[in-house]
Amino acid sequence: MTHAIEVRNVYREFQQRSAAGRVRSAVHAVDGVTFSLAAGNVLGIVGESGCGKSTLARLILGLLPPSSGEALVDGRSLAHMDRRERARLIQPVFQDPFASLNPRQRVRDIVGLPLASQGDLTKRQQTDRIMEMLARVGISTEMADRFPGQLSGGQRQRVAIARALVLHPRIVVCDEPTSALDVSVQAQILNLLSDLRRELGLTYLFISHNLAVVEHIATEVAVMYLGRFVEHAPTQDLFRRPMHPYTQALLASVLTPEPALGIPDVGLGDAYPDPTDIPLGCRFHPRCPKALSECRTLVPDNIRKDGRLVECLLAAST
Amino acid sequence: MKTADDTQPLWRRRRLPAFGRLATLLGASIVVTAFVVAIFAPYLTPYDPFAQDLNLRLVPPVWMESSHAAHLLGTDQIGRDYLSRLIYGTRISLLIGVLTVITSGLIGVTIGIVGGFYGGRVDALVMFLITCRLSIPLILVALTVVALVGSSLTVVILTLGLLLWERFAVVARTTTMQVRNLDYIAAAQAAGASRAHVLVREVLPNIASHLVVVATLEMALAILLEAALSFLGLGVPQPLPSWGLMIAEAKEYMFFSPWVIVTPGVALFILVLGINLLGDGLRDMLRTDLRHRGW
Amino acid sequence: MAPVLSIANLRVSFPRMEAVRGVSLTLRGGETHCLVGESGCGKSISALSVMNLLPRSAVRSADHIRFHEHDLLAMSERQMAWLRGDKIAMIFQEPMTSLNPAYTIGSQMAEVLERHRRASRRQALDRAAELLARVGITAPGMRLAQYPHQLSGGLRQRMMIATALMCDPEVLIADEPTTALDVTVQSQVLRLLRKLQQEMGLALLLITHDFGIVARMAEHVSVMYAGEVVESGPVEQIIKAPTHPYTRGLLNCIPVPGMTKPGEPLGSIPGGVPHIGRGFLGCGFRERCPMAARECAEPVHLHDAGEDHFYRCRLPPDWKLDASP
Numbered sequence: 001m002t003h004a005i006e007v008r009n010v011y012r013e014f015q016q017r018s019a020a021g022r023v024r025s026a027v028h029a030v031d032g033v034t035f036s037l038a039a040g041n042v043l044g045i046v047g048e049s050g051c052g053k054s055t056l057a058r059l060i061l062g063l064l065p066p067s068s069g070e071a072l073v074d075g076r077s078l079a080h081m082d083r084r085e086r087a088r089l090i091q092p093v094f095q096d097p098f099a100s101l102n103p104r105q106r107v108r109d110i111v112g113l114p115l116a117s118q119g120d121l122t123k124r125q126q127t128d129r130i131m132e133m134l135a136r137v138g139i140s141t142e143m144a145d146r147f148p149g150q151l152s153g154g155q156r157q158r159v160a161i162a163r164a165l166v167l168h169p170r171i172v173v174c175d176e177p178t179s180a181l182d183v184s185v186q187a188q189i190l191n192l193l194s195d196l197r198r199e200l201g202l203t204y205l206f207i208s209h210n211l212a213v214v215e216h217i218a219t220e221v222a223v224m225y226l227g228r229f230v231e232h233a234p235t236q237d238l239f240r241r242p243m244h245p246y247t248q249a250l251l252a253s254v255l256t257p258e259p260a261l262g263i264p265d266v267g268l269g270d271a272y273p274d275p276t277d278i279p280l281g282c283r284f285h286p287r288c289p290k291a292l293s294e295c296r297t298l299v300p301d302n303i304r305k306d307g308r309l310v311e312c313l314l315a316a317s318t
Numbered sequence: 319m320k321t322a323d324d325t326q327p328l329w330r331r332r333r334l335p336a337f338g339r340l341a342t343l344l345g346a347s348i349v350v351t352a353f354v355v356a357i358f359a360p361y362l363t364p365y366d367p368f369a370q371d372l373n374l375r376l377v378p379p380v381w382m383e384s385s386h387a388a389h390l391l392g393t394d395q396i397g398r399d400y401l402s403r404l405i406y407g408t409r410i411s412l413l414i415g416v417l418t419v420i421t422s423g424l425i426g427v428t429i430g431i432v433g434g435f436y437g438g439r440v441d442a443l444v445m446f447l448i449t450c451r452l453s454i455p456l457i458l459v460a461l462t463v464v465a466l467v468g469s470s471l472t473v474v475i476l477t478l479g480l481l482l483w484e485r486f487a488v489v490a491r492t493t494t495m496q497v498r499n500l501d502y503i504a505a506a507q508a509a510g511a512s513r514a515h516v517l518v519r520e521v522l523p524n525i526a527s528h529l530v531v532v533a534t535l536e537m538a539l540a541i542l543l544e545a546a547l548s549f550l551g552l553g554v555p556q557p558l559p560s561w562g563l564m565i566a567e568a569k570e571y572m573f574f575s576p577w578v579i580v581t582p583g584v585a586l587f588i589l590v591l592g593i594n595l596l597g598d599g600l601r602d603m604l605r606t607d608l609r610h611r612g613w
Numbered sequence: 614m615a616p617v618l619s620i621a622n623l624r625v626s627f628p629r630m631e632a633v634r635g636v637s638l639t640l641r642g643g644e645t646h647c648l649v650g651e652s653g654c655g656k657s658i659s660a661l662s663v664m665n666l667l668p669r670s671a672v673r674s675a676d677h678i679r680f681h682e683h684d685l686l687a688m689s690e691r692q693m694a695w696l697r698g699d700k701i702a703m704i705f706q707e708p709m710t711s712l713n714p715a716y717t718i719g720s721q722m723a724e725v726l727e728r729h730r731r732a733s734r735r736q737a738l739d740r741a742a743e744l745l746a747r748v749g750i751t752a753p754g755m756r757l758a759q760y761p762h763q764l765s766g767g768l769r770q771r772m773m774i775a776t777a778l779m780c781d782p783e784v785l786i787a788d789e790p791t792t793a794l795d796v797t798v799q800s801q802v803l804r805l806l807r808k809l810q811q812e813m814g815l816a817l818l819l820i821t822h823d824f825g826i827v828a829r830m831a832e833h834v835s836v837m838y839a840g841e842v843v844e845s846g847p848v849e850q851i852i853k854a855p856t857h858p859y860t861r862g863l864l865n866c867i868p869v870p871g872m873t874k875p876g877e878p879l880g881s882i883p884g885g886v887p888h889i890g891r892g893f894l895g896c897g898f899r900e901r902c903p904m905a906a907r908e909c910a911e912p913v914h915l916h917d918a919g920e921d922h923f924y925r926c927r928l929p930p931d932w933k934l935d936a937s938p
Contacts (some may be wrong), residue, residue, distance in 0.1 A: 182886075
């Protein structure tokens with residue numbers, strides 16, 4: 001099986017400097033992430049704010065250089081690619097469609113930017129491709145000359161999707177693409193993304209904090225905590241039998257519309273994760289309801305079992 | 319929540335209090351009038367502004383005694399029509415104002431955008447340049463340059479243009495830093511757009527409104543500085559009808575013929591006031607124009 | 614039991630928009646009432662108008678807004694200011710924006726009690742420490758001396774809840790209190806709200822867009838759309854047997870792990886929320902509704918589906934989506 005994308009041991013630190021220019025502390029935003037994803041699949045990446053999932057997206061998109069490690073598409077490193085070539089392979093869809101579209105440009109120019117940057121099509125051909133893509137995402141022709149401010153949130157996100165797909169990339173990185181949208185519009189966008197994936201044979205990295213959405217759209221799920229994947233498994237397995245205590249807590253905190261179940265006790269402590277000060281041993285142990293005394297000192301290994309990955313001492317013993 | 323006001327054209331938004339709106343309108347009309355007068359100066363002037371008539375020296379304006387109906391604002395010490403010189407003076411002031419702003423704007427905006435966008439060492443260098451510029455005593459350097467190179471319109475414009483860029487740089491830098499982290503910049507980079515495209519097409523249009531405000535303030539400053547330089551005899555050379563020069567030439571006669579100094583002084587005051595009022599109004603309108611990002 | 618807060622036929626209009634069009638609801642002591650709906654449906658505006666905290670361009674009218682037997686509409690701004698934060702307290706989505714970054718947490722909490730109860734600083738700080746402990750903040754003494762930016766989002770929201778409780782309010786209005794929080798923290802904050810409400814007999818008006826929160830928190834729910842309450846009733850009833858096409862559509866849009874099939878499309882509602890200008894008549898949902906008919910353009914009355922369940926639609930309670938037109 002060919003891997004559409006492969007990420008090898010990627011790290012990224014941000015240094016916070018004091019006024020004198022000395023390094024005061026380092027934020028380990030992404031702290032050693034490795035995964036590969038087969039073509040046509042959807043990897044859902046879930047985690048709470050500050051876990052490094054958006055930084056990971058930017059690293060993969062080439063918007064940010066990694067401190068070390070690399071991301072490969074078709075076996076070739078994205079970091080060493082020309083910007084035009086990279087744009088043909090991988091494209092983003094961002095969270096907030098009010099921030100991801102330039103308010104001073106018309107819809108047709110926004111969607112046409114990737115084509116114009118390639119510089120190999122005539123104006124006529126570009127227009128045809130733009131209109132075809134807009135129609136495909138459900139934006140009518142007369143909206144092509146509007147500005148983003150004249151569109152609703154859902155329409156804006158459709159425009160952002162059209163821009164991402166106009167070059168027919170292999171991989172689309174969706175960074176919280178529906179979390180700024182209303183529930184009824186979120187469903188429209190999720191359905192659209194699913195349809196497009198099937199028709200165009202796309203591979204998605206789907207970043208979200210909403211587990212219900214990820215369960216719906218992803219074929220496999222990675223749970224990120226303080227810069228690392230602590231569990232990575234096929235969606236069904238992960239939801240049926242979560243192995244990492246953090247995954248278990250996340251799943252427990254999903255509030256489904258079922259009355260009488262009440263608010264679950266997720267059992268996590270108050271210690272808030274701080275990426276400038278990653279705990280020794282297992283990085284989750286200060287919040288873990290099942291922590292053993294070894295967890296404070298021993299860094300858990302990657303445990304690979306039945307096609308899944310877990311970083312937890314408990315999983316090693318079972 | 320989006321307010322209904324957002325969909326209105328800029329000038330109809332009810333964000334300015336009544337007084338502010340009136341002031342902005344007044345400023346705008348002064349500036350527009352000044353431009354019209356400057357452009358159509360040859361058709362508006364009753365006399366050649368350079369033509370002397372030694373028989374009619376220091377004629378007072380029409381509302382004073384012993385005036386001539388033909389010279390509405392009187393004449394100067396060598397009998398040139400004061401109204402005509404005032405009208406041509408508008409040209410000089412606006413020419414200096416506009417060209418200085420274009421020169422300093424190009425320099426300041428380029429430096430500011432580059433510093434704000436790239437950050438890090440580039441930004442440190444930009445900040446250093448701005449600090450250096452702020453440490454230069456403006457008038458003294460301008461005086462020295464003009465004294466060394468000799469005075470001409472071009473020299474005045476270039477000197478002022480090369481000195482007045484710092485506010486453009488500061489504003490361009492800070493606004494670029496705000497825009498830089500927005501997702502549409504990231505999207506353009508991921509789309510394979512060139513650096514030039516990102517800076518010119520994605521960043522610049524979104525900070526332009528702030529720069530327009532700076533431009534008005536700088537223009538007013540340039541006009542005042544030109545007048546000051548001309549007054550000191552190191553600005554626009556004679557016999558060009560610059561307002562500053564007119565004040566300088568009039569200072570010997572101000573005790574017996576005060577209008578020769580009051581008239582260009584008032585003209586200068588009104589024009590600079592108009593530009594500043596317009597600038598203030600634009601700033602107030604644009605301050606709330608930063609797009610509502612919610613609903 | 615007599616309602617603590619009752620609103621009848623509340624209308625709020627802005628210069629170019631009708632934000633709230635005839636909302637009525639009642640809130641009883643010890644009860645949680647959820648106001649649920651999507652952005653722009655008027656749920657937050659309704660809450661703000663109870664507190665008389667609307668923006669200046671808004672015009673408010675109602676048959677009555679009563680707190681016990683006091684009519685809030687007839688109250689002066691001074692009387693309202695006394696009531697706010699004392700008998701009726703409110704917490705917002707993003708605690709950071711409702712906190713002053715220049716003052717310590719202790720002084721911001723104490724100020725409420727000093728203003729409303731003429732308490733001394735010492736008494737007020739004691740009360741603040743007691744409440745911080747009660748909302749599960751460890752080392753409250755230390756926290757009182759800290760500034761808002763030194764707390765995490767979850768702690769800030771707990772602190773806001775504690776501040777709201779300083780004067781023993783009878784009504785707590787919470788506007789999307791957990792939307793800015795992470796999911797695990799959301800559960801903790803919601804559990805806390807529930808616990809406090811039961812202990813103190815609070816009437817809780819919870820505003821949210823999340824049906825998951827509604828289901829787990831509320832006894833009673835009002836679903837809002839385009840400025841109207843389109844359906845209201847006991848929460849089990851509404852979730853088990855939603856009647857209004859909008860409520861049904863909305864519930865179908867929500868992915869539920871283990872229930873919705875991956876790969877299959879979610880239910881979705883076409884189009885977007887309409888702009889409701891002056892003189893808009895009839896059902897606000899008709900442009901997106903699969904069952905819309907000509908009569909939907911006329912004002913729709915509230916229908917009784919029994920057991921305190923009301924809905925605003927011409928259809929019978931047991932209508933089914935008909936494939937034929």
